[in-house]
Amino acid sequence: xxxxxxxxxxxxxxxxxxxxxxxxxxxxxxxxxxxxxxxxxxxxxxxxxxxxxxxxxxxxxxxxxxxxxxxxxxxxxxxxxxxxxxxxxxxxxxxxxxxxxxxxxxxxxxxxxxxxxxxxxxxxxxxxxxxxxxxxxxxxxxxxxxxxxxxxxxxxxxxxxxxxxxxxxxxxxxxxxxxxxxxxxxxxxxxxxxxxxxxxxxxxxxxxxxxxxxxxxxxxxxxxxxxxx
Amino acid sequence: xxxxxxxxxxxxxxxxxxxxxxxxxxxxxxxxxxxxxxxxxxxxxxxxxxxxxxxxxxxxxxxxxxxxxxxxxxxxxxxxxxxxxxxxxxxxxxxxxxxxxxxxxxxxxxxxxxxxxxxxxxxxxxxxxxxxxxxxxxxxxxxxxxxxxxxxxxxxxxxxxxxxxxxxxxxxxxxxxxxxxxxxxxxxxxxxxxxxxxxxxxxxxxxxxxxxxxxxxxxxxxxxxxxxxxxxxxxxxxxxxxxxxxxxxxxxxxxxxxxxxxxxxxxxxxxxxxxxxxxxxxxxxxxxxxxxxxxxxxxxxxxxxxxxxxxxxxxxxxxxxxxxxxxxxxxxxxxxxxxxxxxxxxxxxxxxxxxxxxxxxxxxxxxxxxxxxxxxxxxxxxxxxxxxxxxxxxxxxxxxxxxxxxxxxxxxxxxxx
Numbered sequence: 001x002x003x004x005x006x007x008x009x010x011x012x013x014x015x016x017x018x019x020x021x022x023x024x025x026x027x028x029x030x031x032x033x034x035x036x037x038x039x040x041x042x043x044x045x046x047x048x049x050x051x052x053x054x055x056x057x058x059x060x061x062x063x064x065x066x067x068x069x070x071x072x073x074x075x076x077x078x079x080x081x082x083x084x085x086x087x088x089x090x091x092x093x094x095x096x097x098x099x100x101x102x103x104x105x106x107x108x109x110x111x112x113x114x115x116x117x118x119x120x121x122x123x124x125x126x127x128x129x130x131x132x133x134x135x136x137x138x139x140x141x142x143x144x145x146x147x148x149x150x151x152x153x154x155x156x157x158x159x160x161x162x163x164x165x166x167x168x169x170x171x172x173x174x175x176x177x178x179x180x181x182x183x184x185x186x187x188x189x190x191x192x193x194x195x196x197x198x199x200x201x202x203x204x205x206x207x208x209x210x211x212x213x214x215x216x217x218x219x220x221x222x223x224x225x226x227x228x229x
Numbered sequence: 230x231x232x233x234x235x236x237x238x239x240x241x242x243x244x245x246x247x248x249x250x251x252x253x254x255x256x257x258x259x260x261x262x263x264x265x266x267x268x269x270x271x272x273x274x275x276x277x278x279x280x281x282x283x284x285x286x287x288x289x290x291x292x293x294x295x296x297x298x299x300x301x302x303x304x305x306x307x308x309x310x311x312x313x314x315x316x317x318x319x320x321x322x323x324x325x326x327x328x329x330x331x332x333x334x335x336x337x338x339x340x341x342x343x344x345x346x347x348x349x350x351x352x353x354x355x356x357x358x359x360x361x362x363x364x365x366x367x368x369x370x371x372x373x374x375x376x377x378x379x380x381x382x383x384x385x386x387x388x389x390x391x392x393x394x395x396x397x398x399x400x401x402x403x404x405x406x407x408x409x410x411x412x413x414x415x416x417x418x419x420x421x422x423x424x425x426x427x428x429x430x431x432x433x434x435x436x437x438x439x440x441x442x443x444x445x446x447x448x449x450x451x452x453x454x455x456x457x458x459x460x461x462x463x464x465x466x467x468x469x470x471x472x473x474x475x476x477x478x479x480x481x482x483x484x485x486x487x488x489x490x491x492x493x494x495x496x497x498x499x500x501x502x503x504x505x506x507x508x509x510x511x512x513x514x515x516x517x518x519x520x521x522x523x524x525x526x527x528x529x530x531x532x533x534x535x536x537x538x539x540x541x542x543x544x545x546x547x548x549x550x551x552x553x554x555x556x557x558x559x560x561x562x563x564x565x566x567x568x569x570x571x572x573x574x575x576x577x578x579x580x581x582x583x584x585x586x587x588x589x590x591x592x593x594x595x596x597x598x599x600x601x602x603x604x605x606x607x608x609x610x611x612x613x614x615x616x617x618x619x620x621x622x623x624x625x626x627x628x629x630x631x632x633x634x635x636x637x638x639x640x641x642x643x644x645x646x
Contacts, residue, residue: 040395062397070395076388080242089235093396097230133392146395 002046008034009045010199014177018143021166021176023186026196032179035196036146039177040070053143066094069137073149075129079122083112083132086121090136098139106135109168111161127158134165145169147178151185163189187213236409246376246410250417253372257364258421264319264360265425271314271330278309278331290636299624299631300544302639303336303617310334310613310642312606315597316429320422320439321362321589323598332610336621338551339614340558341506343607344499361422362592365443366585367479369418370450374471376410377454379464386464411451415444435595442591449584479585486586490575496568502561509557513550525549528556535626545626552618566604573600609644616640 002008009031016022026032037043038050041061050057057064077086087103098106107117110131121129130150137145147166151159166189170176179196180186186193193213194201207213230238240246286306293302312330334342381403384390393402419440426436457470513521518538522545526533529552538546580587593599617640624631 042391042394062400065395065399066397068395070392072388072392074388076392078239078242078389080244081239085238085242088230089239090396092230092232092235093393093398093402095397 008199009038012048012196012200014194014201016144016175016177018175019170019173020191021170021178021189023190023193024177024179024196024201025181025183025186025193026179027181029198030196031199032196033148034199036070036148036177036179039144039146040065040068067142068144068146069140069142070146071130071133071137071148071150073152074126075133077121077129077132080120082118082120083107083116083124083128084118086132087136087139090133091139094140096140102139103135106138107131109138110135110165125158127154127161130154130158130162131165134162134169138169141172143174145174145176147176147180149180149182150178151180151182159185183218184215187215187218193218232405233409236406237413239406240409240413249372249375250413253364253369253414254417254421256368257361257418258424260359260361260364261319261421261425264322264358265429267322267326267358267360268314268319268429271325274331275311275313278311282307282309286636290633293631293636294633297630297632298544299621299629299635300547302631302636303544303548303621303625306636306639307333307335308613308617308639308642310606310610311644312602312609313644316431317426317435317439317596318598319425319429320360321592321596321598322358322360323362323593323596324600324603325598326358328603330606334610334614334617336548336614336617338506338510338554339611340555340562341503341510343610344503344506361425362589362596365418365446365592366589369414369443369447370475370479370585371472372417373414373447373450374454374468374475376414377407377451378458378467378471380407380410380454381458382462382464382467407451407455411444411447415440415447418447419443438595439592442588446584446588478583482583483579483586486579486583487576490572490579494568494571494575496572497561497565499565502558502565505561506554506558510551510554513553518546521546521550521553524553532622532626536628545622548618548622548625569600569604609642613640613642 012031012035014022014024014035024032024035034043038045039052039057041057041064044058052064053067055063055067057068078089081089084100084103084107087106088098088100091098091103104117108114112128112131112135116124116128121132124132150166151162154162163185166176166178170191178186178190190207192204192206194204196202205213205218241250289302289306292305310332312325314325314330318325332342379386381390384393393399396402422439422443423436426439453474454467454471457474458467462470522538532545535545576586577590580590590599594601620638620640623629624635
C-alpha cells in the first residue's frame, strides 16, 4: 500500500479470528491508521487483498462497514445531544433501531453512570464518550470491532474499565483489532500482539497460559521501540 | 424514529442553526407583513378615491349645470384612474413603490399628466422595499450559506467525519443531511409567505409556482455551497468564498449589469417628455389659432366639420392645442417606451444566467408589479383618456349644450381600462 512513492504498508499479512483481540503495536508512521483505513474501505490497496467477513471493503464498503464497528482515537460525538440521543442517532445511521431500554442496558454494560444517560455530552470526559461509542458498537452486534488508540488519554481506572468491556465483547465472538502504542493495555487485553514497523509486522506473539504474556520479556525486547513510539 | 427525524433533531438542537432558521422565519414573516401592510395602504388609498371623487364631481356638476359649457366641464373635472394591486403584489412590490398607482386625469394633454409623476425616489429605488422578494433574493442565500458551508467540513473539524463515514450508507448521510437542511430553510422562508398568500387570496397555482421558484433558488445556492465545499478546504474558507460569491452574484454583477444596460439603452427621462409636451402646448399661445386647428383637424378628421373659431376664446382651440402637444411628443413617448422595454428585455435575458436577477424578475412579473404592468397601466390610462376626449369633443367642437345629465354620461375609468 503506497501513497504516491511512499510505501506505507509492505507485505502486511494479518488475520483476526472471531472471538479474539489482536493488537497492532507500532510507532508513528508504522502504518497502523492506514491498516484501519483499508479495513474501513477509505483507501484501496495497490496490491494484495483485504476482506472483512469475506467482503472486500474497497469494493463493497457499505457491506463491510455493516459488519464493522469503528472507534476512533478521539470519540467526537454531538455535544448538543444527550448520550441516549447520540447513541440513537449513530445506531439509526447504521440501520439499527433499538429501544431506549436496550440503549440504557448497553450504557449500563459499558459502565456509563446513570446520571449521564440523559445529559448532553458537552460535559463528558473522553472515557465517558468512549463508553457511549462502545455501547453503540455493543448494540450493533457486529462481528468486527476496530479500535484506534482506544486507551490513549484515559486514566488507569478508565483504561481498566475499557479493557473489561473488550473482554465482554470478545466473549460475544467478536473479532477485535486494536491499533495502539500502549504496550501495557495491549498486554492486558490482547490474545495476539503484532509489532508493526515500516508497514510490516516484524514480530508476532500470542498469549499463552494463565500469565498470557511475559511482560518483562516483551518490555525487554520491544520496550525501546515502544518508548520511541 | 426515522433517520430524517434524527437529522432534524440534530439540526434544530444546534443553537446556531435553530437561531438562523428562526431569524429567517422572522425576517420572512416581517417582510410578508410589511408587504401586506403596504398593499393594504395602497388598496385603502384606491378605495378612498370613490367618496372623494363623488364629492369633487358633485361640485363640478353643479357648476357645469349652470354654465352649460362642455369645455369647462372638460377643463375642471378630474377623473381618477388606478392600478389595483394583484393579490400577489405583497410578495414583490416591485415598481409599485416608485411609480404612481393612482392618477387623476383631465381631458387635456395626457402625456404631461402621465410623465409628471415619472420621477423616481432614489431612497426607495435603490434598495427597494423590504418585501418577500427582497428576503428571498438577498437574504435567504446568506442563511443557506450559513447552514451549508460546513455541512461536511464542520464534521471533519469536529473529528466526527471519520466515524460517521465508517458507518454503512455513509454516502447517503450527506445527501440526507443536506435534504433536511434544505427542507428546513425552505419551510422557514416560505411558510410566512404561504400564510400571507392564502390570506390575500392568491391562486393556488401561483402559490405553488412561487414556492417552487424559491426552492429552486435555494437549491442553486446549496449547489454552489456543495461545489465550494467539495474543494476540501476548511469551514472558514468555505464561508468566506461563498460570502464573496454572494456579493458578486447578488450585488456587484446585477448593479454593474444595470449600469451597462442603462448606458447601452439610453432613454429620455419621463419628466423631459412632460416638459417638451408642456412647451409645445404653451407655444400654441404664440401661434395663429387657425394653424393649430388646421394641424388638429389634419389628424382628427372626425371633428373637422366643426364650426370655425370666432374671435372669442373657445375650448375647442384649447383642447386642440393640448392634443397637438401630445402628438408632438408621440415619437419621444414611443422611443421612451421602447427603450424601457429594451432595458427590461436585457434584464430578463440576464435573469436566465443570473438567478438573483431572474428570480426577482419572475416574482415581479407574477405579482404584476414590473415594468410591463406599469406600462399596461399607462396604456389603460391612455385608452380611458381617448374615450374621455372623444366624449367631450363631441360637445365642445359642436357647441352642444352640456348639462348635469350629460355630465353623468361622461366615461368612468374601469380598472381594466
